[in-house]
Amino acid sequence: MENKISNCKKCGAPTENQFELVTLKTMVDRGFRKNKYYQAMGDIIHTAICDDCIDEFIAKSSNSSKQILKLSLLSLIVFIGCIVLFLVVPITAFRVFCAIIAGITVLAFLQEFNNIKKQAKEINNKNEKENRNTLAVKLLSKLLPDRHNDAELAYVDAYLIKKGDLNILAKEYGFSYKKLVQIKNFLKEGKDNQQLDDDANHQLK
Numbered sequence: 001m002e003n004k005i006s007n008c009k010k011c012g013a014p015t016e017n018q019f020e021l022v023t024l025k026t027m028v029d030r031g032f033r034k035n036k037y038y039q040a041m042g043d044i045i046h047t048a049i050c051d052d053c054i055d056e057f058i059a060k061s062s063n064s065s066k067q068i069l070k071l072s073l074l075s076l077i078v079f080i081g082c083i084v085l086f087l088v089v090p091i092t093a094f095r096v097f098c099a100i101i102a103g104i105t106v107l108a109f110l111q112e113f114n115n116i117k118k119q120a121k122e123i124n125n126k127n128e129k130e131n132r133n134t135l136a137v138k139l140l141s142k143l144l145p146d147r148h149n150d151a152e153l154a155y156v157d158a159y160l161i162k163k164g165d166l167n168i169l170a171k172e173y174g175f176s177y178k179k180l181v182q183i184k185n186f187l188k189e190g191k192d193n194q195q196l197d198d199d200a201n202h203q204l205k
């Protein structure tokens with residue numbers, strides 16, 4: 001199977017990781033009483049992103065240590081403040097108050113700490129290939145324009161429209177399910193002969 005080489009959208013390096021993205025357009029008609037939303041399919045974009053750029057983006061997205069450091073510092077300052085006040089001010093009621101605040105700080109810290117860990121774990125745990133594709137499309141979306149005239153633009157992997165669950169896509173993108181079905185049919189019509197190619201090329205190495 002011949003794989004074409006394209007240039008990475010981000011760094012320009014040659015890469016085989018090609019993506020076919022469908023632009024989803026949402027236009028707002030600001031009415032007198034109520035805004036009306038129109039959704040339509042925009043251009044089909046052929047673009048590419050190299051492994052290095054995807055790796056870098058994944059590392060950034062799944063890195064929880066920075067968030068945890070920030071949280072720890074903040075919690076520590078409040079906690080130490082409470083302890084100091086507890087030791088310096090010899091009023092029982094005030095001391096109880098300080099102890100309660102210190103306790104709440106510790107609990108809040110633990111809860112937030114778990115949340116950050118859980119989120120990072122979710123990113124790391126997802127099927128690696130699936131995760132890579134999702135994040136690659138996310139990264140490409142950041143590199144592409146998010147507005148055109150009055151329309152807000154979003155980009156979805158054409159492969160997901162053809163093979164994925166349109167209900168989930170509709171929710172994720174806040175896009176009309178009906179329109180997604182139309183797009184799927186549109187993509188299928190012209191592309192039946194290319195289907196084998198698509199399947200083979202879609203998965204990243």
Ligand SMILES: [Zn+2]
Nearest residue numbers: 008011050053
């Ligand atoms: Zn690159």
